[in-house]
Amino acid sequence: MSGSHVEVRLERPARGTGPVRVLALHGLAASGTSWRAYAEHAAPAVELWTAELPWGTAGPTDWSRGGDPAEWIGSALAAVPGGADVVVAHSFSAVLAVQYLAGVPRGERPRALVVVSPFHRADPADFHWDDAAHYLGIFQEVFEEALRLHAVRELAPQMRRDMAVLVRDRVGPYGWLRFWESYLRTPSVDTRGLGLPVLVVAGEDDRFAPPRDAAALAAALPQGRLELLRGCGHFPMSERPRLFADTVHRLIAEHIAAPSAAATRAS
Template sequence: MSVDPGRYAAPVRRSGGEAEQQPVIVRCARRALAPDPLRVLLLHGLCSNGGVWDPFLPLADPRCELWTADLPWRGTGVHGWTGLPVETWADQAVAAVPGGPDVVIAHSFGTSAALTWLDRWSTGGADARGPSAVVLVSPLYRATAEEFDWNSLAYYVNNFDRILIEGMHMGPSRRLPEERRHTIAMKIRDLVSPYGWFQFFGTYLRMPQMRTERMTMPFLLVSGGEDMVAAPSDAEALAKSLPDASVHVLPRHGHFPMVTAVEEFADLTNTFLRTRLPGPPSGSPHLTMEHNR
């Protein structure tokens, strides 16, 4: 979960000057600086947008072609986005990358969207191919239903405004007085509405159902040691459930390690990709789910 009201206050514009209202908008943020690129799709968290990845873009490995998605839970949300499961929107982002992504990198609520998409993808036929590697930043995951109790629900309800305020420290709004940030956070909370919050928490509740044993590609999980949204224990539990995963907890960092520790995050990600995907992409077809658009 993340928020940057300084980024979403002004609508993104088309060349004709009309505000874009499509639920999913995917753009190439950086072309690769090497032949045979790795196509990388970046997914953001709740109340954020693709701009949250801006600090990472210039530091990514030169062979990475970077695609950012503005998903329907950006800002205060595109009207009606909660009517469909999050994996539907993730699939639309995947389908918008020409040839499909070789790597998916996701943050916070975006990790939930990625995992639920991967869960549905894993039921595909023998010829289906998903991403070759996945990087999840501040993932939200619990292995069993028993780990969710009433205290879990109360924590995320009662601290929603604090979570939003933390996200505001990552963008231009960090320069505002604390009282002003709190006022804005409360307005954002009300605009997101219980529907947006329930979609976030409802997706979190689905994590024990994920068939992670089918997700055989290598995973890199990065967590902040002081994350108040997605505890490092979530990343560690997810790593145990995956066939091939490594975890890196960055001490003294919170929910946005790809911003607050961007050089360390970039080094971890680049090393992971160079080690686990040393050659050029195979060029074999990528899978996208069929659904009504």
């Protein structure tokens, strides 16, 4: 699949030598700006790259009508100069990152993975007809929550709802279907073959990706660890950025002993 709709940018250079390159992947109908609060609190060694993916706010409207969206995770990884040591992926991209990385050779994977607010179920029997209706019903609400957290100015509730409807309609039925298909595939992903440290981060108050999904994913991973963060919902990197950054830093300190050899110069 073409990588023409994937762009990466250096969001924040490392402060010092020997950086740890972190690639951050936004969720559905979001953008690289989702990670700005994390960038402010990330450890000095972190060289933070963000990706603009096809399912983002500025992406093409036809991304969802063909192909496997997980392949764009590979395009984002390939676009990072020098390669990524750690991938941090949120929500829809978290599902896709697990699916993609479980299917690629060990030498093509990052050295660690952080999945934030993931959707995951262990058994196909865990899905029911009512689940589809539920996620259709709350689809707009997650965009409202994102607008509440990330808008440059506070929006009146009705304006926020109206804007969320516009976002929902831009994603469209095909975009929702790509999300739902990816969710339905989670029980068949070879999580046992994902042989790298994986930190699973979830907000205790997440109404969209249930914390039990995060727990199920962490339990299915041979090197998985679950961190439930209090006082936040679906966007812990924005709601509790310092706590989130500290949690990611612990993973880096434990598992990335030898970071990338040279920093990337900011242009």
